[in-house]
Amino acid sequence: MTTSETIETTGQSTPSKSVPPPSTTNPYVGIFAVFLGAGLATLSSRLLSVGLPDLRGALGISFDDASWLPTAFNMATIFSGVFVVFLNAFWGPRRILLPAAATFTAASFLLPFAPNYQVMLALLIVAGLASGTFYSLTMTFVLTNLPKRLIIFGIAAYAADIVFVSNIATLLEGWYVDHLSWHWIFWTAALFTPVMMVCIYFGIPRRINTEPRLNWRGFTYFSLSLALLYGALDQGQRLDWLNSGTIVAMVVAGLFLFGATIVRRMVQPNPEVNLKFLCTRNIIILALSIFVFKFMHLAAIVLVPGFLSNIQHYRPLETGHTLAWVALPMFAVVWLVATIIIHGNSRLVLALGLTVGAVCCWLWSHVDTSWSGSSFEIVELLFSLGLAGAYIGLVSSIVLEALEAGALTSAANAATFSGFMHLMRLFGGQVGVAALTHFIAVREQFHSNMLGLYVQKGSWLTNHRLLMLAGGALPQSTGKQEALQRAATVLGLQVRAQAYTLATSDGFVLIVLVVIVYLLIMLLLEPGKITFKALSKMQ
Template sequence: MTTSETTGQSSPSKPVQPQSTTNPYVGILAVFLGAGLATLSSRLLSVGLPDLRGTLGISFDDASWLPTAFNMATMFSGVFIVFLNAFWGPRRILLPAAAIFTTASFLLPFAPNYQVMLALVIVAGLASGTFYSLTMTFVLTNLPKRLIIFGIAAYAADIVFVSNIATLLEGWYIDYLSWRWIFWTAALFTPVMMVCIHFGIPNRTNAEPRPSWLGFTYFSVSLALLYGALDQGQRLDWLNSGTIVGMLVAGLFLLGAAIVRRMVQPNPVLNLKFLNTRNIIILATSIFVFKFMHLAAIVLVPGFLSNIQHYRPLETGHTLAWVALPMFVVVWLVATVIIYANSRPVLALGLTVGAMCCWLWSHVDTSWSGNSFEIVELLLSLGLACTYIGLVSSIVLEGLEAGALTSASNAATFSGFMHLMRIFGGQIGVVALTRFIAVREQFHSNMLGLYVQRGSWLTDHRVRMLAGGVLSRSTDGQEAQQRGATLLGLQVRAQAYTLATSDGFVLIVWVVIVYLLMMLLLRPGKITFNDLRKMQ
């Protein structure tokens, strides 16, 4: 969600048109393709990791670093490129980045070993990180004001649709094509994006004054290291791992270096004072809340189906992907409503609907299957559509009202901050929820274990019942008894994970409630999309 680019960057110098006339609508198609491909590539790599590990014979520890490295590279280039765009413009960034992304994605399946694959994943992540950052910037600076809200709707449809179909697509690749298409999908469609860039995005002259990139480099590397520490922290046991400690120390050190650099030599394209307003901070927090609520559909439900019902990716994909179509329709209806209404109530309504869905899902038990989630999942998709368009619209209007378009430094600062909230805030949400589920699963397992003890008549009775069920498939009564005890342990584990999942849904509800209370502190907005339409 590059709501980070809500205001778009306006350079102090006017763009210089190339010799061939470019069509801005073709350019908009290019950046939409880029954002969708970046989202799809990241999701395919994460969802397809178990299949890659099994096919290529990569260990669990090594395989876990592939999506981490991809996202660390995306984190590095994502925020950095916002400010680079203020100087170079999107065409000079996106064309070479798309070419590099295409090449790396094509070569990845041919990697001779893990080290080469890891290096290519990093290259692909660096290139794709530029796609997110420039999408809404280009849309907002090239669409007529009366069409901006529909540009936001198209972007929402693009990202949400891709996020929902990724699991289904990966499962279909594994079952019917090849694991190689996890990477080749991007290699196939990115050249189309390059053609659209060539015919849709003009060149422009360099902006002045020329910024210093050393501080941005410190800051971007620090974000990448901190991201990696957060992503791998749960697996490596946080501060008990030298790797995590090293990444955290290095990341914090470079963050401090970036701050010192800022104090000693302020960068002309960065205006931090512009962010020091209540509305900007509260609306930026909505990005985190949306990403956190979205985890109900892309983390909790798939995790439950995989761990409890043992669904394969294709089966999970069939459960999740179908809501992409009604959501694709709803975003346009919501966009039309926002023209004549305030975007903030739409945001609040979407969050409320999402919280209600999570509350309903919190009653999950081990008998639930994919069909058990479908009706509420449809309602959640409507809530996510309202939330996404409502928050992006609110941020766009706040940026316009605050004067983000009055200077390149304001635009770049506002865009970079929102983009930082999108990628880094989203990862914090994933880490927090993952850690919460692990802690609550352990808690419930310990609590259930108090009532499942050898020698207890209830436990012995349950083991005998389970042993009777597997006696016909056992060599003798002793083996059946052992298998019955194993099955009881699995049932306890499944129940503990289910209860932890329920707690995760409740946690999301409380996060939404807290944010809705924060929204009461927002100062009233002065402009609406209807005002923009009339001005046009």
């Protein structure tokens, strides 16, 4: 989710030597292009993650090797996602997005034809580098090309785009595998990205620019450090964190490059980065809201699908049917939320959306092993509405804060603000995923150990349970001994299922606690002076 593509000055606060020529392009076509790009980037990442088991089976790739495919894609996205924000201040979105979209199309088309694992990994890195530019330039272009009275509806359209795609990805991947082939995990982007390119050509104007005066080395160090640290977080749980030489190497290299970035900043500061601009209470608190929102969103994209897959053994298509139907109500609600924000307070809408999401997570924390997809549906609808409200309230609050803080007064302020928010979206989101994944694993082990204290060999309760299970397995067994062995296996699976269910419940409670803590932090926000109602009246 992608919540902070906020402000930069592509059209309003560019360097003085950059004078755009008269344009015959249609900005609304350009807005459709960047929305399509953001949706395709989200969909491609989700399809790859959801479809990884099917991809592994089709290509005969080991579990360890396959796990690096989405990691490599997202590391590449991280690398280009923040860097391109600053590059955009000089080159403009057209000069970046056209070649990036062409590269993404070619890589996505060629991926199913990769002759081996190494080539597929390389193509995914190329695709990730290209798609990383799509997110980062979406709201930048929208905010600088929409009339002020329509900005809130641009934010609503962006929210509708992202949440709709996020919800249908699982269903779409399951349908592809059952009715077409795994190739469409990649070919979906190859099919629709050329449409995006046509819209870019006719919707985003050219810009005459000087060459960027960026500190290339500093940005390269910083981007590489983020990518390596992201990879360490993504693979940490699987490789047992610092007990793995690979994780240690990635962390050390990432921290070293981050240190090199700081040294470079001290020795040769980049004039297009104004870090002091970020040192305000409101900016920091609102940036934290991106992490909290993405962490809450994990309830729908990690905890619920994980429970249905591990406990009820749902296939992606079945999980998709459970989750995708709420996309349409969410799509309708975002426009109502946008209208409310015009006449209300975006921060209040953000707080209300987070509160609704926390209540839903609390209700889901009562999960047990008998729950199926239908058990989540009613609360899922309420959760999706809260999520939509929180998303629009979040982006709206960040946009208003950018305007009030003076992000449009200089290219350095705009690029710094936008880059920082993208950093929180990309890296902060992965911190949440790693934290929740590790928490679930630790809690599952804890509950398994606690349950094991009551499932002891020789205990009359355990023996009674085994005899009942053995009686059910006896007709399919060659004798009593085999039936008892099967009963012991089934009992072990039942203990594991119960432990995983309790860990999932703990995960929902953790999300509730994080939201409550952030809502208390929101009380420290200084009152805003700009509203969308006032903004809509500006010429």
